[in-house]
Amino acid sequence: MPFGGCDGPLSSARWGCAPRVRVAIRTTTDSEKGSMGRPRIKDVAQYAGVSAKTVSNVLNDYEHVSERTRTAVREAIDTLGYRVNIAGRQLRRGRTGMIALAVPDLDVAYFAELARHVMAETERRGSTTLLVETGGRREKELAALHGFDAQFTDGVILSPLALEPADLADRDTRLPLVLLGECNLPGSADHVAIDNVTAAREATGHLLARGRRRIAVIGGDLRGSRNTSRLRTVGHQEALAAAGVALRQELVLPVPAFRWADGAAAARTLMRLPERPDAMLCLNDHLALGAVRALHEDGWSVPGDLDVTGFDDIEATRYSIPTITTVAPDKRGIARRAVELLLDRIDADGPGGPAVDETAGHRLIVRESSGG
Amino acid sequence: MPFGGCDGPLSSARWGCAPRVRVAIRTTTDSEKGSMGRPRIKDVAQYAGVSAKTVSNVLNDYEHVSERTRTAVREAIDTLGYRVNIAGRQLRRGRTGMIALAVPDLDVAYFAELARHVMAETERRGSTTLLVETGGRREKELAALHGFDAQFTDGVILSPLALEPADLADRDTRLPLVLLGECNLPGSADHVAIDNVTAAREATGHLLARGRRRIAVIGGDLRGSRNTSRLRTVGHQEALAAAGVALRQELVLPVPAFRWADGAAAARTLMRLPERPDAMLCLNDHLALGAVRALHEDGWSVPGDLDVTGFDDIEATRYSIPTITTVAPDKRGIARRAVELLLDRIDADGPGGPAVDETAGHRLIVRESSGG
DNA sequence: CCATACGATTACATCGATGTAAATGGCGGT
DNA sequence: ACCGCCATTTACATCGATGTAATCGTATGG
The missing domain is CATH 1.10.260.40 (lambda repressor-like DNA-binding domains)
Structure with missing residues (x-):
């Protein structure tokens, strides 16, 4: 009910x-x-x-x-x-009618917006969503994976950050699970995400088309455990390669978290390089907003001196000064599909079919921060 | 557990x-x-x-x-x-170990931040929080008030917008309830909020001290049902009165919701007045950010031409351009006290003592948008 | 007028964990 | 050897709702 x-x-x-x-x-x-x-x-x-x-x-x-x-x-x-x-x-009945949605951080607007969509969708379908924050900590994500040590929920939608492939391998498959976002965990559970490589390629392509050649990647990381970082960095490099632009290793800058402060710090670090970047591809909108703020404080103009782009299309990017060019994922579609997949598994009441891997839509929205 | x-x-x-x-x-x-x-x-x-x-x-x-x-x-x-x-x-046991937190809108960063604190606090105390969005709709708030038509939760923390006094009067008092924010509903349930009148008075006082005399109130409303609006408007008017500054009715502008778009629209409306305001006291940070953006688009400088202030101290106000002067409520304290009150009532397992009315701390943080 | 069918209703067992009260068993004291 | 005490353990009932299968009652067909 x-x-x-x-x-x-x-x-x-x-x-x-x-x-x-x-x-x-x-x-x-x-x-x-x-x-x-x-x-x-x-x-x-x-x-x-x-x-x-x-x-x-x-x-x-x-x-x-x-x-x-x-x-x-x-x-x-x-x-x-x-x-x-x-x-x-x-x-x-053996069912609770509740599912859990576990996201890293509600302060990150993308997750708050996603959560709203998931809650709306589950409510529409007669279920209830229990929203849980993991803080991106592995132990919390594991807890979510296993239904929180209690048979509280009929299933879990998890947006993992710290999870490792092995964690998924030996999970208890009796609890239906849908993963959101980027996972290098093929086949182990249903999964919904946008095509991050393509999205990043498009964003970088946009910057290249504007004549930018020294494009930094804030939050970029090829070796780290954060898959979002890896996939988007790969897309970035593909775009560079396609345009015949040399990759500068020092412009790819990992960050501890994806929040304003991290974007601001990263932007300052980058602007101290001997050869400064002429654009910053930020792997989420908070990083972009933080970077823009830091650049502003240090007297740089966006998009005059540099272009900045983000990811996620949070509402703030439509009202910031300047407004932020960003990759807009189809949050509604992601939420809808994730809930659908999960409830189907729950209804199936057994192992069901093989794990599904779905790609949600996205589009690049060009705004002031890159000349829109 | x-x-x-x-x-x-x-x-x-x-x-x-x-x-x-x-x-x-x-x-x-x-x-x-x-x-x-x-x-x-x-x-x-x-x-x-x-x-x-x-x-x-x-x-x-x-x-x-x-x-x-x-x-x-x-x-x-x-x-x-x-x-x-x-x-x-x-x-x-007759207990679920879960409490519900019902807020109007998770996209409003204040509520997301508050929710985090509440969840952290309940977890610390061995309970679980079920987060629910009401959208500020009365029917949803009523549902929260009554435990959602099912004995799902042991108690409810509700941040009401549309609720009317009568709704609280005939509620089922068996379900422990703590109200957050502004309510003109004395004695009916435990209640935690900042002193909104004082806070607004301080904010207006700050603007007056900077020489502003035509201070608009975005989101202000003396007659509407939204108590936040009423109390803060009262505080504003008290400050004007204390300073001997005449109140201009046309500068007090209600808004349909407290989001960026509403702030932007309100700012534009105000700047079309024959006598334009020289400051905008926005009743939350999203309104302020939206107003600043609209002013920017129309060529006004903040704080050059006008001062703008907000309420809530959401993280975005520390990274926007300009950064936003705002009233920072003690969110952590609010959350902690609310959870404490609720769990005490639940533990008491009966009517318990009379309703408590607690005031949480707040402070004015002056930033760039008003010359900080 | 009886047999049949079927709509409406009910008694009972059950889901899983725990409170109550009672049983069990070891030990020291007399 | 008997008693009482206490730590430990257990049988049983119970929380509230619902699935199962049986029962009741009435309308229909033969």
Whole structure:
């Protein structure tokens, strides 16, 4: 049943979603232990003069319930202020109706936006999303992978940062899992991501087309464990190669995290090089915003002196000064597909088919920071 | 028990938090229905040669369990890959160990940051946070108020926008509730917020001290239902009055939402007035960032032509161009206190004491957008 | 008027973990 | 040897909802 919704399509049609609240009137003389005196299905049954199972049938829109009974039960529910106890239902059904979404960091707007889409999609499909932050720490990602040491959720959508291939190899495959973003973990679980190599190639291509030749990559890294960095750096280098532009190793600069401060620090480092860059391909928007700010403080003009581009198309890039050229992933599509894949696996209730690898769309949005 | 943690202090000390995963080996010949063949407490008991209750005792760190037994049970748990079934525990205990945090919009960075703090705090205290977006819609806020039509959570922390006093009056008081932010709903539930009137007075005072006299309020509203707007507008007017500056009604401009686009639109509206403002007190940072952007596009300089200030101190205000003067609420303190109040109510397991009204700290951070 | 069918309803067992109270067993004291 | 004490362990009932299968009752066909 939908969390935050009502109990079943019929009842939700009948009552709407704003519950009328009346303090429950316990008519039974049962002891008041248990759930703080909340009425149980049995109380409703007694009040309505039917069996508990009939109440259950009404709740679950079982078809063979007479209109009279249905009405009586609903009145009882309404009067007593009854709500189903999820624990009981879940125990019986073996499903929680909840999935977990584990992302590294909600402060990173991309993940907040993605989370909204995932929550909207799961709600639409009658499930509930439990949002968890991993901080990009491996231990937390592992916990997510395994359902958090408790059978809390029916499945997990995980956007990993620190996870290693071996971690996925010996995971408990009974828990449905969908991975988001970049993983070098083929075949082990369903996976949804944009084509990062192509996206980075396009962004670099755009900068090259504007005549930039010394393009730095903030967040770039070919050897690190962060796959986003690797794939996007590869795309960058492919574009350089295709244009016959030499790669300068010193312009590819890894960062500890993908946040404003890291972008600002990286930009300053790069501008101290003997041969300064004339563009900065930042691997996410926060890095780009941080870089732009640092450049501004040091008296450089964007896009006058340098071009800057980002990734993710967070809302801030449309209002910053200058606005930021960025690669916009189809967040809605990613969320929708991820939820779809996960719920399908859950419904399949078994190993299901082989792992699916899906590519979501993206597009380059040129804005002021690279002359748009 | 902590979600995302381990089972109880002892076991978590014993095993650490990164679960070693082995595919469970079911030694019993029980039918494989139920939770997808996961081992139950009974299976562990059988494997370890003890009763189910003893396993439960080990799980819950009951003191009178011999070391031998404890070890045997733990080995069994480890071998079988057992995890407690929350549904069963919850049904028996009548608690879920989860609380809900309902905020209007995760895209609004303040709420994302607040959510992180709340999640960190609940995790520290052994609970789990279920994060829900209300979109500021009354029906969703009501749902949160009532525990989402299902006994999903032990309590709710709600940051309301659209809620009306009457909604709180007849709520089901069995569900512990803490309100965040501004509410004109005294006494009905615990409540944590900063002193908005004072904060706004300080911000306006700062602008007045800089010689600004025509100070617009973006998001301001004395009659609307949004309490944040009302209280901050009151503070603004108090400051004007104290300084003997006349209030211009046309400079107080309500907005439909507190996002970049609304700030941008409002700024444009204000600059079309016959007598233009010389400062804009924006009631959150997104409005301020949007206003700054719009002013920039139309050729106005901040802080040259106008000062702009915000509220909330989201991270973006430290990296925007210009950086934004803002009122920084003690988010950490708000989160900590809210969680504390809620968990106390939950532990009290009854009506508890009268509703508490707590004021969190805040401070004005002067940055470039008002000459800092 | 009886047999049949089927819609409506119900009794009962069950999901997994844990509180209660009672049983078990070892040990020291008399 | 008997008793009582206490640490340890266990049997059993229970939390609330629902699947199963059985029952009840009424309409229909022969």
